[in-house]
Amino acid sequence: MASVAQFLRSKASQTVWSIEASASVYDAIAIMAHRQVGALIVAHEGRIAGIVTERDYARKIVLMDRSSRNTPVRDIMSTAVRYVGPEQTTEECMAIMTGHRIRYLPVIAAGQVIGMVSIGDLIKSQMSEQEHTIQQLEHYIHGNSSQSAHGGMQAGRWQV
Template identity: 85%
Template sequence: MASVAQFLRSKASQTVWSTQASASVYDAIAIMAHRQVGALIVAHEGRIAGIVTERDYARKVVLMDRSSRNTPVRDIMSTAVRYVSPEQTTEECMALMTGHRIRYLPVITVGEVIAMVSIGDLIKNQMSEQENTIRRLEHYIHGDSLQATHGRFQAGRRQI
C-alpha cells in the first residue's frame, strides 16, 4: 500500500477548507456545498478545535430540530479529531476510519493540516490500484510483456 504522501500526490486537490467554531452551522454547510466537500476543519484562536461534517449536521441539527442559522458550529462539531501523518499508509487510514466509523481524516505534519482524506478518496485509490494489478496480471498471463526471459521473448516470439 502507498503512503499518505504518495497518495496525496495523485489527489486532484489538497486544499483544506475550514470554518470558525463561532460561525453558524448554516455558513459551514454553505461552504461545504460551495466547495463540494463533506467536512471542514474547525478553528478556534488559530488552533484546530474540531471537525464538522454533513453527518454532524444531519444528526445534531436536523434531527434535533435546531436552527442552522442560530446554532454555532462549536455546538455540533466533533472535538475528538482523528488524524494521520504523511508517513502513514493508506491501509492504516482505512483501518482507522472503519474502526472509528469516520469518513474524513485530516493529514497533519508539524502541527499543520496539509490535506483532508475521505473514505471515498481511499476507496477510489484502492480500486485504481486493483485495476492496475489486474491489468499487469492479464498482460503477464497473455505474454504481452516485452521483457526477455531466459534468452527468449515472451508470448511465443522467436528465440534469440
C-alpha cells in the same frame, strides 16, 4: 500501499477548507456545498478545535429540529479529532476510519493541517490500484499464453 504523502500529491485538490467555531452551521454547510466537500476543519484562535461533517449536520441539526442559522459550529462539531501523519499508509487510514466509523481524517505534519483524506478518496485509490494489478496480471497471462501458442512450452516446461 502508498503513503499518505504520496496519496495527497495524487489528489486533484489539496486544499483543506476550514471554518471558525463561532460561525453558524448554515455557513459551514454553505461552504461544504460550494466547495463540494463533506467536512471542514473547525478553527478557534488559529488552532484546530474540531471537525464538522455533513453527518454532524444531519444528526445534530436536522434530526434534533435545530436551526442551522442560529446554531454555532462549536455546538455540533466533533472535538475528538482523529488524524494521521504523512508517513502513514493509506491502509492504516482505512483501518482507523473503519475502526472508528469515521469518513474523514485530517493529515497533520509539524502541527499544521496539510491535507484531508476521505473514505471515498481511499476507496477510489484502492480500486485504481486493484485495476492496475489486474491489468498487469492480464498482460502477464496473455504474454505467457501467446508463448505457449507459438511453441514456447514444450513437454510441460517453459522454454527459456
